[in-house]
Each structure stands twice: as structure tokens, then as C-alpha cells.
Amino acid sequence: MNTMTKMTLKTEGDTHIVVTRHFAAPPEAVYRAHTDPKLIQKWLLGPEGWTMPVCINEARPGGKLRYEWTHPKQGSFHVTGEYVELKPYSKIVHVERMHLPDPTPDNHVETRFDPDGTGTLMTLRMTLPDPDTRAAMLATGMERGMEASYVRLESMI
Amino acid sequence: MSELNASFAALADPTRRAILARLALGEATVMELAKPFEMTQPAISQHLKVLEEAGLIVQRVDGTKRPRRLAKAGIEAMDQWLAMLRKALQKNYERLDEVLAAMEPNTKGKNR
Numbered sequence: 709m710n711t712m713t714k715m716t717l718k719t720e721g722d723t724h725i726v727v728t729r730h731f732a733a734p735p736e737a738v739y740r741a742h743t744d745p746k747l748i749q750k751w752l753l754g755p756e757g758w759t760m761p762v763c764i765n766e767a768r769p770g771g772k773l774r775y776e777w778t779h780p781k782q783g784s785f786h787v788t789g790e791y792v793e794l795k796p797y798s799k800i801v802h803v804e805r806m807h808l809p810d811p812t813p814d815n816h817v818e819t820r821f822d823p824d825g826t827g828t829l830m831t832l833r834m835t836l837p838d839p840d841t842r843a844a845m846l847a848t849g850m851e852r853g854m855e856a857s858y859v860r861l862e863s864m865i
Numbered sequence: 866m867s868e869l870n871a872s873f874a875a876l877a878d879p880t881r882r883a884i885l886a887r888l889a890l891g892e893a894t895v896m897e898l899a900k901p902f903e904m905t906q907p908a909i910s911q912h913l914k915v916l917e918e919a920g921l922i923v924q925r926v927d928g929t930k931r932p933r934r935l936a937k938a939g940i941e942a943m944d945q946w947l948a949m950l951r952k953a954l955q956k957n958y959e960r961l962d963e964v965l966a967a968m969e970p971n972t973k974g975k976n977r
Contacts, residue, residue: 715955729958733965741964751960785879 725834735821738828739797742819743767753777762786767794773802797821813837875919876942880904881912885939888922892934 715729731738741747745763752775753760762776771791778784788811789804800819806812816835821828876882884898899909913933916922921939924931 715958731958731962731965733968737965737968738961740968741961747964747968750964751957753960754957756956 720833723836723838725836727830727832727834729830729832730824730827731830732827734797734826735823735828736797738821738830739800742800743794748775757781767791767800769793773804875915875921878912878915881916884909884912884916885921885935885942888933888935888939892932894930894932898933 715727717725717727720726741751743765745765748765749760749763754777758777758779760775760777762774764772764774766772769791773789773791774786776784776786785807787804787806789802791800791802793799793801798821801817803814803816805814814837818833818835820831820833822831823829876885883901887893887898887901895906895909895913898913899906913922913924916939917924917933919938919942921936921942922933923936924933
């Protein structure tokens with residue numbers, strides 16, 4: 709991985725997590741890859757072996773999202789959420805929770821896509837209800853391999 | 866077989882990883898550990914037993930309480946797990962790089 713595409717992750721205060729990543733494509737493309745179910749299913753998979761057979765993504769304010777992951781040996785789980793705000797092609801705000809099967813506390817996620825040279829700088833900012841939740845979500849979010857998991861892990865290392 | 870294998874088997878369960886994550890913040894009682902998941906104490910105790918047998922956590926006696934904390938092996942196993950995870954997560958964005966590379970011509974609308 710070259711330095712241009714290196715992911716950064718840091719915790720902010722007790723309940724925030726900030727992830728940045730550069731992409732060699734314009735904001736419009738990166739935004740689409742985050743909102744088009746057919747595209748999401750190709751990359752939001754986490755560790756090897758997981759697939760996402762169900763991907764519902766109503767990319768409009770108030771719209772619902774539902775991602776279901778499955779693994780031949782490790783079972784399956786899902787995430788549900790709602791969109792709060794969408795500003796093509798620069799910003800997405802949504803709320804999500806995991807079901808294990810009991811729901812985890814809500815994770816508030818703001819994703820920004822800013823032009824960065826010929827590409828895009830993505831900045832993802834999560835807000836969790838409290839420090840304990842951030843820690844408890846650590847593990848439970850792991851298989852999901854999504855942004856939410858990063859920090860938990862970062863804050864632990 | 867080895868303790869490391871036992872560690873990873875113990876880590877295969879999301880609830881047990883959540884327990885370890887909570888213990889990374891400091892010592893906790895069974896009741897405190899049960900709270901985030903609204904699980905019964907017997908259910909949590911069963912998970913604690915697995916973690917204890919894997920050498921990941923230890924308990925001490927404090928009156929009627931038996932608070933648990935991470936053992937050294939628990940900290941190491943968690944670190945290793947997290948490093949593996951972080952790698953897996955970065956894989957998401959590498960996959961996204963590929964998705965973007967494949968869609969770019971259409972997005973630009975120039976090449977076709």
C-alpha cells in the first residue's frame with residue numbers, strides 16, 4: 709500500500725472516531741460507491757470469507773439501510789440504520805446499529821468526500837454514546853470490517 | 866492445542882471479544898460485564914469460564930465479588946487480533962480502490 713492510500717485512524721475525545729483515506733477517484737465516484745447497493749456489496753466485506761447477500765440502501769433523508777453479512781463458518785449478522793442527510797457528492801450522515809442479535813447502541817456517522825488533487829479525501833467521523841460503548845463495540849464490530857470497528861481497535865492497541 | 870489456539874477459539878465469539886474489550890478499560894464485575902449486552906449473569910459467567918480457561922483473564926476475590934481483569938496473554942491475544950482485524954479492514958478500502966478503478970470511465974463520461 710502506498711502512502712497516498714494509507715488509512716489513518718484516531719480517536720477524538722471519549723466517544724469520537726475519525727478515519728481518513730485517500731482514493732484515486734473523484735468524489736462523485738466515491739460517493740456512489742458508498743450509496744449504490746451493487747457497489748457496496750463488492751467492497752464492504754471485512755475479512756476474507758464474508759459476503760453481503762442482502763444490501764438495502766435507500767440513499768435519501770429518512771431512507772433505511774440494511775446490510776446482512778454471512779460467512780460459511782462464522783455465521784451471519786446484520787446492521788440496520790437510517791439516513792439523516794445526503795449532500796451529493798460531498799457528505800453523508802447516517803445512524804446505524806448492529807444486531808448480534810440484540811441491537812448495539814446507535815452509532816452516528818458522518819462521511820465527507822472532499823476533492824484531493826485528482827482524487828478524493830474521505831473523512832469519516834463517528835460519534836458513539838459513551839466510552840464503554842466504544843469499547844464494547846470493539847469486538848462486536850470486528851467481523852463487519854467496517855469503519856466503526858477501526859477505532860475500537862485503535863483505542864485498544 | 867497451544868494456548869494461542871485456545872486464545873483464538875475464545876476470541877471467535879463476539880460476546881467474548883466484547884468482554885475483553887470492556888476489560889481493556891479496567892477491572893469489572895460480572896454484573897458490570899453483563900450490562901452492555903443485557904445478558905443474564907449465568908450466560909456471562911459461562912463466557913468468563915471460557916476466557917479464563919484460555920488464560921485470557923484472571924479473577925481475584927474481593928469480599929463477595931470476583932472482579933475480572935485481562936491477563937497478560939489476554940492483552941497480547943487482543944493486540945494480535947486487532948492487528949489482524951485492522952488489516953482486514955484496510956482490505957475493505959483496497960477493494961473499494963478496485964471498484965473505483967472499474968467505474969471511473971463511466972463516471973468521467975469521457976472515455977465511452
